[in-house]
Amino acid sequence: MKKYLNSKLVVTSSLVLMFGLAACSDSDNDANTNTSENEGEQTGDSETMYREDGVYSIDMFSSTIEPEGEAVGGVLNYALSSDTPIAGTLNPIWSSGVPDREATDWFYGAMFTLDETYTYSNEKLTSVELNDEGNVVNIKFNEQANWHDGEPLTMDDYLYAYEIIAHPDYTGVRFTSTLRDIEGIMDYHNGDADTISGINVISDEEIEITFNDASPAIMASGLWSSPLPRHVFEQYDIAEMEEVSEVRENPIGFGPYIVDTITPGESVTYTKNEDYWDGEPKLDGVTFQVVNPSVVAQSLRSGEIDMVTFPESQFHENADLDNVKWLGRVGPSYSYVGFKLGTWDSENGMVDTDPDAKMSDVNLRKAMAMAVDWNEIGNQIYNGLRWNATSVIPPFHSFYHDDSSEGIPFDPEEAKRILDEAGYELNGDYRQTPEGEELVINYASMSGDQTNELLANQNIQAWNDIGLDVQLVDGALMEFNSFYDRVGQNGDDDPAIDIYAGAWSVGTDPDPSGIWGSDQLFNFTRYSSDELTDIFERGNSEEAVDLDYRQNVYNEFQEYFNEVVPAFPTVYRAEIVALNKRVSGYSQDNFNPNLSFHTIQLNSEEPYVHGQ
Structure with missing residues (x-):
């Protein structure tokens, strides 16, 4: 029986929800499964989480913690674990x-919520309906929201966001292929219409938005989610907006915090x-700080921070913290190595x-993809909370992720054979090009926690x-911002880079063209x-509504992607959140807006400290 997109737009299978909650549960597929013999009871408590072998499974975690105890207000100390x-x-x-x-995310707010x-969905701030032909979206406010300066949020502010993103002077990267399919937007972008x-x-x-073509992407990612206050930004030239005070020094939003x-x-x-x-937040405030991964644990x-997305590589040595509860889900992301x-x-x-x-040479690329054992790296470096990736459509999109594919297998002997057959002969310790010239491959990788250097060295050693x-x-x-500048985020590709780790x-739509499309700046492989x-x-055609x-x-x-290998996926990852035991009322699930930033609460004025 075929599944179709109706006027209520069910664009992805409910299996996505199942995967988001149950993670990798197919025990017959080792490439996409990460299980432990001693699974916990999904309480997130230290006494049920710790494993002597140091290998964990995302199945051990819950993604939600309901409100607990009486809210006392207070200030949440939130940490971003990063050296950037x-x-x-x-x-x-x-x-x-x-x-x-x-x-x-803490202050800006979003127009839409998601269902399972x-x-x-038609809940919360807006209702979204698609016409029977699948190309016209009608959006209505269900609630009145205000910008932080007290001015009402209107659909004109929502229109204004499109006018900025599509303008030829816009300096950002959000003008996606789906947005470009809006009727008349390219005439506006090209200066042929006002x-x-x-x-x-x-x-x-x-507001009503008409697209040129019906596409399954429209209701999954085709609508931009962040309005822009016209009354604040219209005084500025569009080319200068990215640098103005209302972006850099006194940003304004309509979210739960100011x-x-x-x-x-x-x-x-x-x-x-x-x-x-959506209701007065239960916290008095939030302190958002960047904390180096080396000191986050x-x-x-010590209770200095209350909430952090925790490095998987450090989980085992901290799984027994008695002042912490853990949440976890299969992350909507993957790591990869790209070839310039x-x-x-x-x-x-x-x-x-x-x-x-x-x-x-695809033979060179495929051999490099076969040389590294990503499952072993996932177990050794990331405590089993990252695992071998087989496709650049990750299992977060379970309906579209091809779990029958083995991807590019780990096989260093076959990698050597491929290189031999392609003419990359050894000249001493290293191979030369088929033309007999020296071959040095320059590899760009980002700094981060202590595992990044270890991982880069292991990759280099395998190659x-x-x-x-x-x-x-x-x-x-390379530092994060320098890395992305040099691989081409600003349109300038550093010729010193041959391969890079990205x-x-x-997003919620599985369409992979946002990174691999020929018109996408993020396609750093070029x-x-x-x-x-x-x-x-074809993936975004009217036929794809089926x-x-x-x-x-x-x-x-x-x-096809695994055959031509412009890049190869390396690992999928768990997304682990550590919460001080005084914190509750939060869910990682994108489709659970009833438990979000504004529902986070503290049940104690002082944080819990390990060992006390």
């Missing part, structure tokens, strides 16, 4: 790095928004694939073991092909 400072772009229209995004199928014909503001409470103070690079403090549309032990196969054509907004790039001379660019790991967080473009077009059809297209994509 907050860049200070505190607006979702311009921010791109994780530190800025997380700092923004990871599609827009307005976007496909967006019609009916009233302050209602920005109070900013210490550049280090921290943000918030006070509660008593006028928050000690900060948890071209440059970015800024004039045309397209990747320019170079058939003569150093890494252009050395098959005869490839791989060296870190500049001989060292990571990608997916690889494109007619076959890949055709797959992406979910079985779309699933088949994306299975084809996963097979």
Whole structure:
């Protein structure tokens, strides 16, 4: 029986919910399964979590903690475990790095909530309906929300966000392929129209958006989720907005907390928004601070921080903390190694694939993909909370993730055979090119916690073991912002980089073109092909409203991607959150807006301290 997209838009299978809660439960698939013989009871308590063998399973964790005890107000100390400072772009229209995004989440607010199928629901702030033809969306406010300065949030503010993102002077990276399918938006973008014909503001409470084509992506990610206050930003030139005070120093939102103070690079403090549309927050405020991964565990032990997304690599040695409860889910992300196969054509907004790039030989790329044992790395470095990835559509999208695929297998002997057959002969310790020239492969990898250097060295050693001379660019790991600048986030590809270790967080829609499409700046590999473009077009076509059809297209994509190897996925990851035992009322589940930032509560004025 086929599954179709109806006017209520069920775009993804309910299996997504099952996977989000139960994680990797298919014990017959070792590549996508990570289990322990001594599984806990999902309480998150230290006495049920600790394992002597140091290998854990995401199945041991719950993703939700209900409110406990009496709320006492107070200030939550939230930590971002990172060695990367907050860049200070505190607006979702311009921010791109994780530190800025997380700092923004606490105060900005979002137009939409999700249901169990990871599609827009008709609850909370807005109702979203699609017409029978599948190309016109009607959005209405269910509640009245106000910006932090007291001005009402209107649909004109929502329109304004589209007008900024689609404007030719816009300096951010949010003008996605789905947004480009809005009727008239390209005429506006190209300067041929003053307005976007496909967006019609009916009233302050209602708006209608018309797309050129019906697509399953519309209700999963086709709608931008963050309005922009026109009354605040219209005084500025669009090209300068990213640097203005209302983004950098005094950012404004409509979320549960209000920005109070900013210490550049280090921290943000918030006070509660008593006028928050979904109810007054239970905390008096929040302190958001960047904490180096090397000291985050000690900060948890001492009660200095209350809440942090915790490094998987440090979990085993801290699983017995008696002042902490743990939450966990299968993360909506994956890590990968990408090969630089071209440059970015800024004039045309397209990747320019170079058939003569150093890494252009698919045999070389495939051999490198086969050389590293990612399951072993997941167990040794990440306590089993990262595991071998087989596809760049991660299991977070369980309906579309092809769990029958083994991906590119770990097989160093086969990797050597492939290189031998392709003409990469050994000349001493290392191989030379088929043309007899020296081959040095320059590898870019980010700094982070203490495991990043270990991981980079293990990768290099594995590649050395098959005869490839791989060296870190500049001989060292790169700081987060420098890394992304050099791999091409600003459109300038550093020619010193041949391969790089990246990571990608997916949205609610499985469409992979947002990172691998030929018109996407985030496609740092700069690889494109007619076959890949055709797959992406079919995956977002009107025919793909039939979910079985779309699933088949994306299975084809996963097979094709593993054949041409412009990049290869390395690990999927658990997303672990540590909470001081005085914290409750929170869920990691995207589709559980009843337990979110505004429902977090403290049941004790003082934090619990380990051993006391």
